Amino acid sequence: MTVDEIMAKHRASGIQRSSILMFDQSSAMALIKDAQHEGLELGLIDAFFLTESTTQPSMADSIDFLTYGTPDGSESFEYATKLVGDSSRSNMYFEVILCAPHQD
Numbered sequence: 001m002t003v004d005e006i007m008a009k010h011r012a013s014g015i016q017r018s019s020i021l022m023f024d025q026s027s028a029m030a031l032i033k034d035a036q037h038e039g040l041e042l043g044l045i046d047a048f049f050l051t052e053s054t055t056q057p058s059m060a061d062s063i064d065f066l067t068y069g070t071p072d073g074s075e076s077f078e079y080a081t082k083l084v085g086d087s088s089r090s091n092m093y094f095e096v097i098l099c100a101p102h103q104d
Helices: 003-013 025-037 076-085
Strands: 014-017 020-024 041-050 055-064 093-099
Touching: 003 014, 003 020, 003 025, 003 093, 014 041, 020 025, 020 041, 025 041, 025 076, 025 093, 041 076, 055 076
Parallel strands: none
Antiparallel strands: 014 020, 020 093, 041 055, 041 093
């Protein structure tokens, strides 16, 4: 599957705020798992706290894999699974940006 196909498959489980499609913890985990299975790459994960009327980003719980890699040197899917799956983040929503695999 392509990035667009994976995102279309998961779109219904997300919440659209402005131009950002965000997923709760379990939906983000399912998206990450599908992307890994399909051989796609993670570009970034942004974390947010949502209320009825506000969207508050959490930079401490966000990561740009393309620019910075992972802080602990682990593989991006391993790191993403730990980051999103952490029980302390169960009240957060996540934007997951996927990329097509690099062609050498």
